[in-house]
Amino acid sequence: MFITFEGIEGSGKSTQAILVEEYLSAKGLKVNLTREPGWGKLGELIRNVLLDDREITLDPFAELCLFCTDRVNHVKGYIKPKLDNGEIVICDRYHDSTLVYQGIGRDNERDLVAAMVMKSCLGVIPDITFLLDLPVNCGLQRIGARKNKTKFDSESVAFHKRVRDGFLELCKQQPQRIKLINADRQVEIIAEEIKSVIDNKIN
Numbered sequence: 001m002f003i004t005f006e007g008i009e010g011s012g013k014s015t016q017a018i019l020v021e022e023y024l025s026a027k028g029l030k031v032n033l034t035r036e037p038g039w040g041k042l043g044e045l046i047r048n049v050l051l052d053d054r055e056i057t058l059d060p061f062a063e064l065c066l067f068c069t070d071r072v073n074h075v076k077g078y079i080k081p082k083l084d085n086g087e088i089v090i091c092d093r094y095h096d097s098t099l100v101y102q103g104i105g106r107d108n109e110r111d112l113v114a115a116m117v118m119k120s121c122l123g124v125i126p127d128i129t130f131l132l133d134l135p136v137n138c139g140l141q142r143i144g145a146r147k148n149k150t151k152f153d154s155e156s157v158a159f160h161k162r163v164r165d166g167f168l169e170l171c172k173q174q175p176q177r178i179k180l181i182n183a184d185r186q187v188e189i190i191a192e193e194i195k196s197v198i199d200n201k202i203n
């Protein structure tokens with residue numbers, strides 16, 4: 001089973017992904033928690049360019065290409081082998097983030113982004129995606145104290161609003177796969193809802 005977490009910065013993806021990993025591991029299942037961008041040596045280099053190195057400003061298309069390169073490397077080297085082995089993979093951000101950030105947040109041609117993103121998945125599409133949704137100002141407030149802000153964390157409020165709306169639009173198009181979760185609640189309450197969705201899927 002392949003589970004992904006999506007949503008704006010500060011929506012609680014990393015927090016909830018860890019809780020799901022703990023929950024499923026406690027059931028005796030083999031669980032692998034990973035994230036994008038940044039798997040493996042190539043991924044780490046790409047992650048640094050995409051998120052951290054402020055001396056490098058990328059053209060929107062170049063940025064899209066790097067996210068797709070990172071995904072191909074991640075799916076081929078890690079995600080697909082684990083899934084083929086019958087293990088669970090939880091990924092903190094995956095293809096929906098690229099569709100939304102590079103397709104709607106940035107000035108790229110949407111059809112081209114969609115085509116490249118689908119290619120980059122190598123046929124590996126999540127079984128369940130949790131979209132953690134909350135108002136942009138709440139998310140930004142939560143990450144306000146974060147020390148290592150990424151280039152995306154520092155984008156404008158208007159950018160983050162486009163991203164939030166883009167995720168909600170995706171969710172409307174694929175309600176079977178993408179579960180909309182109200183992330184403006186206590187961590188434990190959100191975690192309970194997520195666990196019940198996963199339990200339903202497993203049973």
Ligand SMILES: Nc1ncnc2c1ncn2[C@@H]1O[C@H](COP(=O)(O)OP(=O)(O)O)[C@@H](O)[C@H]1O
Nearest residue numbers: 008009010011012013014015142143185186187
């Ligand atoms: N439901 C929640 N309510 C309040 N604060 C939260 C909640 N979930 C996470 N946080 C806090 O908000 C910050 C961002 O959470 P994080 O899981 O890192 O979000 P993301 O990975 O989506 O950017 C962290 O400091 C985290 O402890």
Ligand SMILES: [Mg+2]
Nearest residue numbers: 013014015092
């Ligand atoms: Mg995170």
